[in-house]
Amino acid sequence: MDATTLSANFEARERATAELRSLTEEFAGKEMDAESRGKEAKLLDAIADYDGRIKRGIEVLKSGESVSALIQGLNGTGSKKETQDKLAEAAAQLRSLGVNQSVAFAPESRAGIDTKSNPGNTVIARTLYGRLLAEAVERSTVMRGGATILTTSSGEPMDFTVVVGRAQASIVNEGGNIPESNPTTVQRSVGAFKYGYASTVSSEFVQDQALDLVGFLVGDAGPAIGAGMGAHFLTGSGTNQPKGIITAGSPAAATFTATAKDAAVSDALIDLYYELPSSYRAGAAFVVSDKVAAQMRKLKDGQGQYLWQSSVQVGAPDTFNGRPVLTDVGVPDDKVTFGDLSKYTVRLAGPLRVERSVDLKFLSDQIVYRFLQRADGLLVDERAVKVLTVGGGETAK
Template sequence: MNSETPAPIETKNDAFDASFDIVARQDAQDEALATIRTDIEDVKGRLDKVGRAAIRPLLAGGAPTGAEMKGFVDGYLRHGRESELKSLSQSVAADGGYAVPREIDEVLAKRLAEISPIRSIASVVRTGTSGFRRLISIGGTASGWVSETAARPETASPKLAEIAPPWGELYANPSATQAMLDDAAFDVAEWLAGEIATEFARAEGAAFINGSGTSQPKGFLTGATSTAGDAARTFGTLQHIGSGAAAGFDTSPEAKLIDMIFALKAPLRQGSVWVMNSTTMATVRKFKSADGAFLWQPGIAEGQPNRLLGYPVIEAEDMPDVAAGALPIAFGNFQAGYLIAERRETTILRDPYSNKPYVQFYATKRVGGQLLDSDAIKLLKITA
């Protein structure tokens, strides 16, 4: 029995010692975790010391642009990786172009409204195809009085006219060096939107007024004009009022302007505006009535348009100057009188190959335009 006694005593000592080993291992693990936490805090402290000096600034003046814009700018505009762009595209053009992200497209639309005055006052529709058509009723319905038992002869039916605005492809092709694109402090989105918007606005603003209708919109000054009234004039022909002098205005210019107003049908006068360039505005602003009062009325508050005989004046530099045979002043309801049709998306194609070391951004937009209702716009023609 004495030889068997030490065995259980030794077993108990081993279990007791093992428990101390577990505690020791736990303490070692806690110490290791504490060391890791200390290292992490040390790294954070060093990053805080580095601060923003080591971090490249964001685009758009430091303002966050969203995941879609960031992926587009970093992945496609700067580095040309099409995988980022394809996942963001709303549609893929047949020629390999891709839809501009929504943020840039909204900037484009805003700039166009500010620079192109005709766009802001005309009727604008967005279509998915260039085959857009619109029907307009030009009247012709007749009626008659009869007695209770009299026969009812057939009356004339209303007539319709089809409006199919001519289309053209508007494009801009700005470029930048790859070095500029690699510098994140350079605002790629703002630069791209500003360049494209300026070019688009310049081109379409001129086309809506003087466009030929061949591979571009047809301007409202391009078609034929006549002195005939609405009832006698061919649909699609604008009415003009003569200025009374071969090279300018006669001694009573206010009378001609009043004639233009009342040549327009009463329902169309609501929402009508004057359209002229700044040179003509300088002349018209000096006009006075017979009692010496100026016809021009400055806006009564900031942001309010100037008025001529009670109607707002829109300044459009593509309108012609006062000269013999010119049409320097238009008056009418352009919402009813002129139609602008455009595709929904602006497309852009990044081209880093054609003109090294420049990266070109070929942007396109299909736009059409045409006179909609020839009764809704009246013109002043410099003629005796």
């Protein structure tokens, strides 16, 4: 999708949003007739369709280095020419990589090493690591939503003090003893689970200097690794995989059924909002499935106004009750998560290794590139996330 098409989709979305707003105002405080309800449903579907097109268009047009300040920091602040030079150098290194040798994408800045004179011990320019990490971040709702990303050179266990309850001060009389109050904490550790992915390309593709080998491999491996990690950062059990933010979050007291009407659902979501301590609300976001988002999108207040507010800025998330709403296919349809995603720490251990082999696809003259990244995740403050269950019952931690 080019910039012109993206702009046209955005303008069409704005027209549909304005028409929906006018329809809502027309029936403010009163029941819609059947024709108007049908029109409302079509407009909501159209806006959702435009949102999807706009998101896909942005993914095509945007530069990998501009996804977030984090990626910019990993890439450095060099000029566009310097960045292009680094990527060209990385492409040359990948193409000249010997059989069954490997290179490593690393966030730290190091001088490139000639693969011919020192095979198997090369660190690609950090711009390439930034591009690949940017693609992975975009496929993980937790990382894209503001998780703290920690990079370490190795994968030995790291201990974290996880806060599950805060200390509290009280009034002390003159001459009286000061009572002790300590935060409730538990010790947990993060390790490094190995995520792997292999991409097969023809030898002609690798040999053809006109083709963007780096862009292809980054665009192929980044989403695959991001999706694999992202699913566990959401719902991982913590046994032989990271413990996801939904699994680790505190159960909310309120619930609602999937067939509940506006009042019941909105009341439960408002209760969820206020169950989260006020110190976390300013940076909190809802994380839901598409099915739950569709239900939230149709909720109205007593005056017939939508509680869901569509974003007027391209690329910015929609909001519900003033807070961003993020959707992910990995979120169960019976869960609504509300919390500060920055309290979830993603640990990327060691460089991302890229290894090349011609053995596996020898008869078809194809080359296999294998990508390996070690990672783990942990919610370091369990008070920062609340999980509402749709259908009744509490979520087991």
